[in-house]
Amino acid sequence: MGTTTVSQNLTRGGGFLIAAARPEDIFTPADLNDDQKLIGQTAEEFVAKEVLPLAPELEQHKEGLMPQMLKKAGELGLLGGGIPEEYGGTGLDKVSATILAEKLSAYGSFAVSHGGHAGIGTVPIVYFGTEEQKKKYLPKIATGEWLSCYCLSEPQAGSDSLAARTRAVLSPDGKNWILNGQKMWITNGGFADVYIVFAKVDGEKFSCFIVERKFPGFTTGAEEKKMGIKGSSTVPIFFENCPVPKENLLHEIGRGHIVAFNTLNVGRFSLGAYCLGGSKKVLEAASKYSKERTAFGKRLSEFGLIQAKLAEMAIRTYAVESMIYRSAGMIEGAMSAAQGDKTKQAMQVLEEYAIESSISKVYGSEVTDYCVDEAVQIFGGYGYHEDYPVARAYRDSRINRIFEGTNEINRMLIVQMLLKRAMGGALPLIPAAMKLGEEVLSGTAMEETADGPFAEEERSVAMGKKIFLQASGAAVQRFREKLADEQEIVAALANIVMEVYAMESCLRRAQKAAATRSEGGITAAMSDAARAFIYDAAGRVEREARTALAATAEGDMLRTQLSVLRRFAKREPVDGIALRRRVAAAVLAGDRYPFEGR
Ligand SMILES: Cc1cc2nc3c(=O)[nH]c(=O)nc-3n(C[C@H](O)[C@H](O)[C@H](O)COP(=O)(O)OP(=O)(O)OC[C@H]3O[C@@H](n4cnc5c(N)ncnc54)[C@H](O)[C@@H]3O)c2cc1C
Numbered sequence: 014m015g016t017t018t019v020s021q022n023l024t025r026g027g028g029f030l031i032a033a034a035r036p037e038d039i040f041t042p043a044d045l046n047d048d049q050k051l052i053g054q055t056a057e058e059f060v061a062k063e064v065l066p067l068a069p070e071l072e073q074h075k076e077g078l079m080p081q082m083l084k085k086a087g088e089l090g091l092l093g094g095g096i097p098e099e100y101g102g103t104g105l106d107k108v109s110a111t112i113l114a115e116k117l118s119a120y121g122s123f124a125v126s127h128g129g130h131a132g133i134g135t136v137p138i139v140y141f142g143t144e145e146q147k148k149k150y151l152p153k154i155a156t157g158e159w160l161s162c163y164c165l166s167e168p169q170a171g172s173d174s175l176a177a178r179t180r181a182v183l184s185p186d187g188k189n190w191i192l193n194g195q196k197m198w199i200t201n202g203g204f205a206d207v208y209i210v211f212a213k214v215d216g217e218k219f220s221c222f223i224v225e226r227k228f229p230g231f232t233t234g235a236e237e238k239k240m241g242i243k244g245s246s247t248v249p250i251f252f253e254n255c256p257v258p259k260e261n262l263l264h265e266i267g268r269g270h271i272v273a274f275n276t277l278n279v280g281r282f283s284l285g286a287y288c289l290g291g292s293k294k295v296l297e298a299a300s301k302y303s304k305e306r307t308a309f310g311k312r313l314s315e316f317g318l319i320q321a322k323l324a325e326m327a328i329r330t331y332a333v334e335s336m337i338y339r340s341a342g343m344i345e346g347a348m349s350a351a352q353g354d355k356t357k358q359a360m361q362v363l364e365e366y367a368i369e370s371s372i373s374k375v376y377g378s379e380v381t382d383y384c385v386d387e388a389v390q391i392f393g394g395y396g397y398h399e400d401y402p403v404a405r406a407y408r409d410s411r412i413n414r415i416f417e418g419t420n421e422i423n424r425m426l427i428v429q430m431l432l433k434r435a436m437g438g439a440l441p442l443i444p445a446a447m448k449l450g451e452e453v454l455s456g457t458a459m460e461e462t463a464d465g466p467f468a469e470e471e472r473s474v475a476m477g478k479k480i481f482l483q484a485s486g487a488a489v490q491r492f493r494e495k496l497a498d499e500q501e502i503v504a505a506l507a508n509i510v511m512e513v514y515a516m517e518s519c520l521r522r523a524q525k526a527a528a529t530r531s532e533g534g535i536t537a538a539m540s541d542a543a544r545a546f547i548y549d550a551a552g553r554v555e556r557e558a559r560t561a562l563a564a565t566a567e568g569d570m571l572r573t574q575l576s577v578l579r580r581f582a583k584r585e586p587v588d589g590i591a592l593r594r595r596v597a598a599a600v601l602a603g604d605r606y607p608f609e610g611r
Contacts, residue, residue: 022441024347026365027431029514030478031445036525039518040108040342042334042610043526049109050610056091056116064123071122071244072405074236079126079244080160080204087157091117092131095279096139097356101152107345111337114283118290121409122244128287129200129245130154133280133417134161137209137221140360141264141272146223150207162201163280164210164224164250165273167194172422175219175270179212179252189256190214190222192230196250198416202233203246209276210252211269218267222257230255241408278363278370280417282344285337285373288381288413291406292330293606295381295388298402299323300604302392313391320597321590322387327600328542328593329380331608332550335518336376340369368430371423372511378413378420385410424507425500431510432489432496446486449479459580466527469585470520470544473551476581477513483581484509484558487565487574505561512550512557519543526611538599539608545592548584555582 022032045053064071064082071078086092094110096102105113114132118124138150153159170176179194192212202208208224208231224231234249264272300323303314313319344366351358363370388403389396396403414420435442452458458479463471485506492499523543526536555578562574599607 024343025434025440027368027434027440027442027510029517030431030481030510031440031442033475034517034521036521036528039339039521039525040345041522041525042338042608043522043529044338044342045108045112045610049106049112052105052109053112053116055089056113057119059086059089059091060117060119060123064120068120068122068244068405071120074244074246077204079122079246082123083126083130083160084157086117086127087155092127092157093155095131095135096151096155100139100147101155103155107348108338108341110283111286111341114286115290115337118287119294120244121291121406122242124287124290125242125245125412126201128280128283129162130157130160130205132283133163133276134201134205134207134209136276136279137163137263137272138223140275140356141221142223143260145260146263150223154207159206160201160204161207161209162199162205163276164196164199164202164208166196166198168197168249171197172419174211174273177211177213177219179210180216181212181214181220181222181257183214183259184256188259190259190262192222192224192252192255192257194252198237198247199233199250200416201246202248202250203236208250209263209272210257211273212252214266219269219273220266221263221269221272223261223263224252224255224257228255228257240411241405242412243408275360275364277417278367281374281423282337282340282363282366282370284413284417285333285370285377286341288377288410289330289333289337291410292326292333292381292384293609295384295403295406296323296326296330296600297605298406299326299388299391300600302395304601304604306393314601317590317594319391320601321593322391323600324542324545324593324596326384326387327596327606327608328546329383330606331539331542332515332519332546333373333377333380334608335522336369336515337373339518339522340366340373343369368427368510369514371418371427371430372514374413374417375420375423375427375507376511376515378410381410381413421500421504424504425497427507427510428485428503429497431485442482442485446482449482450486453483453577458577466540467520467524467543469587470516470547473547473584474513474517474520476584477509477516477551477554480554480558480578480581481506481509481513483574483577484561484565488561491565499564502561502564505557508557509554509561512554516547516550516554519546534602535599535607535611538596539611541592541595542608544587545589545596548587548589551582551584558582 022028090103093102094105098104165174167177181190181192206226210222210224214220230253232251237247304312306313347362385407389407392403395401434440488502523540566574
């Protein structure tokens with residue numbers, strides 16, 4: 014493959030599966046500039062000083078308190094990052110928006126409320142609004158004078174959101190859309206002023222409307238009694254012959270799905286960033302506690318099994334952080350390079366990286382769930398008590414695998430989007446799979462030579478990509494357009510895709526850090542984290558591929574496929590215990606996630 018083709022593939026959504034990035038190609042947290050760091054610091058301090066102390070009252074839904082917090086955030090410019098400056102926002106670049114989301118996450122309920130307003134409650138107007146709609150709504154949304162929310166789900170239509178029953182019909186005088194129906198689970202719904210509502214025109218054409226709380230026939234229901242994020246507002250909303258001015262149709266009749274799904278792309282990416290921040294916070298709490306608590310005459314932190322937990326939390330968080338900032342840098346690069354109408358181009362860029370956004374959501378949420386679970390375990394019985402910080406984090410974390418498209422739906426989307434791009438020629442996966450087939454036949458497929466300190470990891474990453482091509486190629490050949498019905502195979506392929514992205518992102522970041530930084534300790538611990546992650550992830554890739562292949566082929570064909578897989582997946586053993594002990598030492602040295610900003 015020529016250099017130009019490689020770099021073209023690299024910048025394509027999903028391109029990481031067929032092109033090898035170099036360390037200098039990827040953005041890492043070490044590349045954050047001072048302005049971006051300052052945004053993160055402002056956000057973190059705001060939550061620590063203004064929001065967290067009020068968490069007990071927020072959890073009790075003290076009247077008006079969450080809106081007050083959001084408005085305060087607005088005064089500091091923390092709500093308008095997604096809004097261009099000409100409409101009163103701060104027009105943050107993607108990397109800044111990512112660190113902002115990450116650093117707002119210390120209190121889950123606030124993070125969710127922020128995302129409901131500044132993310133999915135804002136994006137539809139920014140990207141699909143008319144000039145009048147933007148001028149009317151965005152300046153007030155940017156400051157928090159008006160709070161907003163996103164209303165897609167219904168009692169009977171969650172994942173299957175296009176099955177919505179809320180209807181809109183044009184009034185006889187043609188001046189209003191008359192809405193009837195119900196929405197469910199609306200974050201910020203209890204106090205918002207502006208509602209982005211999806212409804213079917215004449216019961217058929219899925220469309221989007223901007224609805225204001227003050228419109229007649231609009232009501233909200235009682236707060237839902239939730240497992241977690243109790244400080245956030247989640248209510249059903251009702252429309253009973255609710256007139257919505259004709260000019261409040263957002264985008265085009267029958268094109269509401271474009272608004273809905275593109276908005277979710279943005280939301281999913283940010284959700285991963287919020288989760289990343291959450292993982293770091295519980296790691297910090299667990300590390301501190303492990304030094305305070307003694308058992309059998311030792312501090313918990315001295316036990317190997319506790320160190321292994323702290324290390325694994327840090328390692329998986331490192332993988333998420335490496336992926337998310339890599340994606341943010343890629344998205345920002347594509348947006349800066351875009352010519353013409355910046356807003357339109359930005360939407361196209363976000364669509365281009367929809368696969369990476371789903372990865373951010375799925376991997377980010379699953380790692381946070383892993384981290385909160387292990388944090389509770391490290392706290393022991395106290396972890397199960399509301400007076401200690403991790404019980405709430407455990408409850409709050411669980412929602413992230415459910416909303417913004419469940420992780421099951423997102424796994425299927427990852428593969429669906431990849432195949433669509435492959436079939437449409439946007440991503441040359443098919444030629445890559447054919448070339449691999451030829452290499453297997455000619456016996457050259459196993460030749461992956463790399464040298465240097467990460468030679469083994471280089472090989473694992475390269476082989477992970479081949480394994481994806483092998484398993485997906487076999488599945489597509491066998492099931493063709495019916496592959497979507499084989500959900501377990503699709504999920505296995507999605508898991509391989511995510512692991513490959515994570516492995517490569519960890520590796521390139523560690524290489525970049527090793528090449529540009531001289532401080533031994535942390536850079537060495539980062540290399541340890543990358544090694545430990547890649548070794549285990551390579552094992553997961555092999556297992557997922559085996560599952561997929563076993564359901565795809567049989568007899569001699571299966572035996573041949575599995576023997577090829579075994580050769581792809583062959584790797585030298587590593588001492589994962591020693592690697593983890595060193596990573597744990599780095600965590601314990603500062604009682605925090607040790608790789609931030611590196
Ligand atoms: C606290 C909270 C806040 C929320 N905030 C908002 C909001 O602000 N705006 C909004 O519009 N919505 C919001 N939601 C709704 C949320 O997006 C939905 O709950 C979610 O999309 C899942 O839909 P559902 O609950 O109907 O579950 P279902 O769609 O019934 O899914 C149930 C299970 O079946 C699985 N499943 C469904 N379809 C398939 C399939 N085709 N193949 C395989 N498995 C499948 C799902 O993955 C899940 O595991 C919120 C929900 C909660 C709990």
